[in-house]
Amino acid sequence: MRVFTRAGVVKLQRKKSGMERQELEQRFRHNLLQHCGISCGQRLLVAVSGGSDSVALLRLLHRCIRPLGLQLVVAHLDHGLRPASGADAVFVARLAAGLGWPAVFGFASVAQQAQQQRLGLEEAGRQARYDFLYQQAHRLGCAAILLGHQQEDQAETLMLRLLRGTAVSGLAAMAWRSGLLARPLLDCGRDELLSFLALESQDYVTDASNAELCFSRNRLRHQLWPQLQQEHPGLSRRLAQLAQRVAVEEDYWQQQLQPLLLQLEPLSEGFRLSLERLRPLHPALRARLLREVLRWLRGDVQGLAAGHYAQLETLVQAADFQGVCCLPRAVVVRTRTALEFLRRLPVPEQDVEECAIPGPGRYPLPGGWLEINQVPATAAADDRCRIYLSSQDLRWPLQLRSARPGDRLAPLGMEGHKRLKDLFVEWRLERQQRWQTPLLCQQERVLWVVGYRRSRLLLPQPHEQWVWRVDFQAVAPKSR
Template identity: 30%
Template sequence: MDQLGKVKSFIKEHRLLAGGETVVVAVSGGPDSLCLLHMLSRALPELKLNIVVAHLNHCLRPEAVEEASFVEKIAVDWSLPFEMKAIDIRALKSERRISEEEAGRLARYNLFREVAAKYHATAIVLGHHLDDQAETVLLNIIRGTGVDGLAGILPCRYEDGLKFLRPLLCLTRKEIEAYCTTKGLQPCTDSSNLETNYTRNKLRLELIPRLESEFNPRIRESLSGLASLALKDRLFMENMTERYSLRLMRGGGNKTAVERDALMVLPEALRGRVLRRILEKSGLTEAPGREHTEALLGTLKEGRRGWIYTLPGAVHIYHDGRFLRFFKKVEPQQLSSARIQLVLPGRTVIPGKGSVTARIVKPDQLTWPPPSCLAYLDYDKIVHKKLAIRFRWTGARFHPQGASGSKKLKKFFIDQKIPAPERSSVPLLTAGGEIIWIVGKRIAHPYRITKETERVLLLEYRVFKKRRFKR
């Protein structure tokens, strides 16, 4: 099978392109990207793609300006839209304090996304090939990797609503160069590919040739084959991870929770993946790395309660005996100083929480027993006091209905099994600084309804519902 036949088969096998899409093709001017652009725009007309050519000038080499002009001429000659940007990669490297390779990749992908947004493209097509795949797998092994890393470069990856496609992963560099020769294409040569001060170039120019000569003359194909096998395992594990994370995850954001026993009963190979996926879905943080995941799972095996772990990004994990709760801890001083005057009669909004509606009624208008969202208070006992919504403060005390006296608010929260992560954000209705209702939980005993009550302050708490947007 010739090069074009291989690429057609690869596209079909991995369902990369259906036909008729608008795509951004990344073109540096080298053999790989020029071969890719020729195949998609000239040799595969049946795909009927709307192609936009994108090129980044890294401002690293004197010949970079000529290369940009070369790519632009190709695009014009082949009647394709062309987008180019010049970015000083060395300056970006210093600004972000990252390597030159990372800075170049960041700049390129930012450009591709910008162009995709401008032209409403659904995919970005890149020229990575079989040799790149072999180098990536070998580099991942050297650095230490799991199954996902052995899968190397994915033929198709989804990110931010875009597909990143690599249809040349089935071709070696030699096959690509032969295609360019056959089609009369004259690509540019990037002199930086011959420098060994880049890790990947050292692999390409020194390590892989030695492995070929001394151990396996087909090491590139072997590593690429390993990636293909690992990809199947990775896709299976990702499918199982998604299934179990959806099944086990409760809530979202600062209300994210997962039942500890349900997580720990999963096969060990799935536990870490499911935990990372749940954290991703929570929106609190990116998925933690292997070191943090293993440390957290080790702590879970011990069955400890209370605060058990803190992840990067100030994401705290609390075990209440049954559930693991994930949240970004709210500093007490952020809420303890907040005071929201109660609107009476009327509706008081508690930002991010809900609303309290207050009105004055007669005792015979009440329905018993009241649900937890309602509170009945003797209005004449608080009529001359300032009513306000507050949050927990140091030294706060509360006299629960039915109790013989007051207790520390913290002790009440513990008795009610309110998880520590949630305590600082529980709204409290106060009268002259005294807690008269822990909103949605319990009223204060001195302000309960009695036979002598003539007017009732009726309060209704409604939690804000999360909006669901149609996709």
């Protein structure tokens, strides 16, 4: 048996760490050039919070500058959330000066912004940070903003999206490069980075950003993740690899969708897609296409769930049918030969005639029908074409009429009242269209601007077994 002396062991450890550092540097350089699209000689903005990840990012970049001829600018935003946050800025300033790189600093009172914009601390901090980084990158002519997200962050993002609900594409988590943002550490483990820092004898700030994390991310990181990691060693690495595979496959899907998206016909307020083109597609490709069209129309796909896509699929498959499917922030009209994706309900050309609604039933409206039924209380949310009213507080008859001067709404999700006139302006309804928009009222108080927004009045109570469901069923405009 060979016996190692203490000095021998230390020497061996050092040699081993040296090899690991070399491997890490090689991988980092590969990521930078191949995945993040950084070219030799570029000026880069490096976001440094002072935590281990971002400090490791800066030191790794610093070791690459000579072969790649990069110019670095260090950027740090003080979130003003902890008393010690000023010390973090001082730490980053010293670090940047020690390495000989210029640094830019900003201050944002995130707590105040969060309150003003009614956002969580995490979201407000994120917004302030990215605003600052984009601004500085623009001002300094930087080709990219480098971020210190690593393997654990990537795995955490994937898991959090999975828990909150996501389509397949959401599992790609964070991209190596998206716009100006570049993340060259996505395949580096936290341990790897920590031992790199130890070898460089480089300090860092602890708990630099944890205070900004939201409850569920914090619980995931500090309670759930250690448990899961222990039971399934290598979990972060595997999840990060899965995210990478999904990202490559997402690129393939985009390639498949491109020729189909070119077939979209533009309308004044949306797009038309013929059924002839939609129907022969594989269901997977069709679902992706519908999703992409809705993304074009709305700017994002938030709030669209599996149920909404199932409704659209029904609309596509129905043999001889004309109707409307109301989605959050979008309306899809099925005509005889196509689907039309619109931002809002097509407004009918008749004014609303005032009438009383004596009880449940089906009532004609310009552009469709209003149907009221008693149904079991559900957790289902209201949408633009369906609301639920308390069965306990509703008093028949209700009224259906168009807007009158002085009408006000107590919009659900807000405090106080808003004048309907102001809301119409906000929704960009033209004067003519305002008279054509039906209001559902109880004793002169507006319950629902049909197709737009409901009031806080007559919300179902948690203990109610039964509620009134009010549906607006639009009819496809005839002229199409």
